Amino acid sequence: MIFENLLTIIENGILTITINRPDKLNALNKKTVEEIGLAIRNAENNRDIKGIIITGAGEKSFVAGADISELFGLSIEEGKNYAKAGQLVFESIERSSKPVIAAINGFALGAGCELAMACHLRVAGENAKFGQPEVSLGLISAYGGTQRLIQYIGKTKATELHLTGDLISAEEALKLGLVNYVVPKEKIISKCVELLEKIKSKSPTAISSVINSLNSHFEKDVDGFNTEIEEFGKCLGTEDFKEGTSAFIEKRKAVFVGK
Numbered sequence: 466m467i468f469e470n471l472l473t474i475i476e477n478g479i480l481t482i483t484i485n486r487p488d489k490l491n492a493l494n495k496k497t498v499e500e501i502g503l504a505i506r507n508a509e510n511n512r513d514i515k516g517i518i519i520t521g522a523g524e525k526s527f528v529a530g531a532d533i534s535e536l537f538g539l540s541i542e543e544g545k546n547y548a549k550a551g552q553l554v555f556e557s558i559e560r561s562s563k564p565v566i567a568a569i570n571g572f573a574l575g576a577g578c579e580l581a582m583a584c585h586l587r588v589a590g591e592n593a594k595f596g597q598p599e600v601s602l603g604l605i606s607a608y609g610g611t612q613r614l615i616q617y618i619g620k621t622k623a624t625e626l627h628l629t630g631d632l633i634s635a636e637e638a639l640k641l642g643l644v645n646y647v648v649p650k651e652k653i654i655s656k657c658v659e660l661l662e663k664i665k666s667k668s669p670t671a672i673s674s675v676i677n678s679l680n681s682h683f684e685k686d687v688d689g690f691n692t693e694i695e696e697f698g699k700c701l702g703t704e705d706f707k708e709g710t711s712a713f714i715e716k717r718k719a720v721f722v723g724k
């Protein structure tokens with residue numbers, strides 16, 4: 466599928482989505498957010514795709530925020546709809562049954578930090594910078610930033626970053642638990658591929674179940690322990706479970722079919 470603001474490629478079962486507005490440091494305009502949503506939906510329905518990498522085009526930036534030029538002139542109601550639409554797309558990433566890794570090749574600011582946080586794992590280049598600088602613009606996060614940053618780094622530091630708008634380095638992000646790995650810039654994609662290759666060798670049904678179960682911890686009015694019980698039960702009914710346990714007993718490598 467051809468997108469206006471995304472480049473997509475599927476290689477060895479891994480879909481790489483590159484946000485392609487480098488002259489605007491890959492700032493997310495409405496069209497780009499919609500396209501990300503569409504790419505994730507397509508991937509969900511494509512059995513050949515086992516994992517997803519989201520990255521930004523160019524040398525400098527993953528995503529430098531929402532496209533500020535589009536925010537001018539929005540009414541209060543339009544602003545709320547704008548936030549809701551983006552949140553739904555980011556939620557679809559978080560709920561994707563396939564593992565999604567953010568390959569953070571530079572600035573991850575505002576909506577960029579939020580996009581990285583909606584992914585399941587984050588690999589940052591040494592040059593990456595993170596922050597929620599919206600208060601400098603008279604704004605706050607719109608795509609889940611006030612909620613997810615607390616989940617990852619706790620209230621103390623999340624509050625400081627949201628109140629000051631300060632940017633932090635990749636090393637600081639690693640120390641705070643915001644990212645999984647920091648690697649030299651040229652190794653970001655290969656580290657993501659290495660992680661996805663490992664995950665791809667596991668049962669896709671189990672991966673989907675564990676994503677659901679982990680997400681349920683943060684869902685209001687949902688008992689995550691119950692979700693775990695349900696998902697565990699679901700796993701027992703899969704061909705993958707039969708294959709995984711048979712392979713263990715027969716001392717061979719499991720070949721999962723994702724059913």
Ligand code: COA
Nearest residue numbers: 488489490492529530531532533534572574575576598599
């Ligand atoms: N929205 C729209 N355009 C953006 C953008 C954004 N969030 N971030 C960068 N750009 C554009 C700039 O306007 C500039 O476009 P131009 O060349 O047509 O003028 C281009 O990207 C390059 O940005 P520039 O500011 O010249 O690069 P820099 O290296 O000097 O600074 C940043 C990089 C990231 C520090 C700076 O661009 C910035 O502060 N961006 C906004 C970050 C932000 O507040 N994000 C939250 C938005 S809600």
